Amino acid sequence: MKKIGLIGGMSWESTALYYQHINREVSRRRGGLHSAPLHLVSLDFQEIADLQKQGDWARMTEILQTAARQLANSGAEAVLICTNTMHRIAPQVQAATDLPLLHIADATADAVLAAGLSQVALLGTRFTMEQAFMRDHLAARGIQCLVPDEPGRAEVHRIIFEELCRGQVLDASRQSLIAQVQQLAARGAQGVILGCTELTMSLQPGDGGLPGFDTTALHAMAAVDFCLS
Structure with missing residues (x-):
C-alpha cells in the first residue's frame, strides 16, 4: 500500500x-x-x-x-x-x-458529475462560500455553485466555528442548516456540497430534500x- x-x-x-x-x-x-x-x-x-x-x-x-x-x-x-x-x-x-x-474539489466534482448534476448548493466557511477558489475549481469541471445570502452565510460560518469545530452538534443549528439547503433548492440547486469538513457532523446526504456530497468522505x-x- x-x-x-x-x-x-x-x-x-x-x-x-x-x-x-x-x-x-x-x-x-x-x-x-x-x-x-x-x-x-x-x-x-x-x-x-x-x-x-x-x-x-x-x-x-x-x-x-x-x-x-x-x-x-x-x-x-x-x-x-x-x-x-x-x-x-x-x-x-x-x-x-x-x-x-x-x-478535495476534484473528488467532489467526480461525485457530482457521476450523479448527473450541474448546479449545486455550496455550504462552508465564509472563505469557501465567498472566495472563488472552490467555485472556480468546480466551474472548470462544468459545475455551477449557489451559496446562501449574506445572513445565511454568516449563520453557516458561525455554526462551523462556534459549534462544530468545538465538537458541539446542536439540533437547532442542524435545522438552520437544513433551512439553508431548502432555500438554495428553491433557487435551482440540484444537490448540496457539504463544503466544510465539519458539516458532515450535523448534516447528512439527503437532508433538506437534496442529494448531498460529503467532501470529507x-x-x-x-x-x-x-x-x-
Whole structure:
C-alpha cells in the first residue's frame, strides 16, 4: 500500500473523521486486520483561525508548505489538506514538494458529475462560500455553485466555528442548516456540497430534500483509491 500524508488539525474533529473513513474503507477492501499507512501533521487550529481572520494567507502558506515537506521527508507518497478552506492555497502547497496533492474539489466534482448534476448548493466557511477558489475549481469541471445570502452565510460560518469545530452538534443549528439547503433548492440547486469538513457532523446526504456530497468522505475515498492503486 502507498503511504498517505495528511495535513490535519483544522479542526481535529474532522481530521478524526478522515482517519476513521480511510481506515474503515481500507479494512473493507483488503479484509483481515489491514489499515492504512498514514502520516499525519496535525496543526494548531487556533493559530490558523487567527491568521484567517487577519487575512494572512502568506503565513498560512508557509505553515502548510512546511507541513507538506515534513510529510515528504517522512516517506508519504501523496498529500491531502484535510479542510476545504485551506485549499485556497492548494497550488502553493502542491509546489512545496514533488508529491501529488489530492484535491478535495476534484473528488467532489467526480461525485457530482457521476450523479448527473450541474448546479449545486455550496455550504462552508465564509472563505469557501465567498472566495472563488472552490467555485472556480468546480466551474472548470462544468459545475455551477449557489451559496446562501449574506445572513445565511454568516449563520453557516458561525455554526462551523462556534459549534462544530468545538465538537458541539446542536439540533437547532442542524435545522438552520437544513433551512439553508431548502432555500438554495428553491433557487435551482440540484444537490448540496457539504463544503466544510465539519458539516458532515450535523448534516447528512439527503437532508433538506437534496442529494448531498460529503467532501470529507469523498476526499478520504480518493486517499484510499491512491493508497491501494
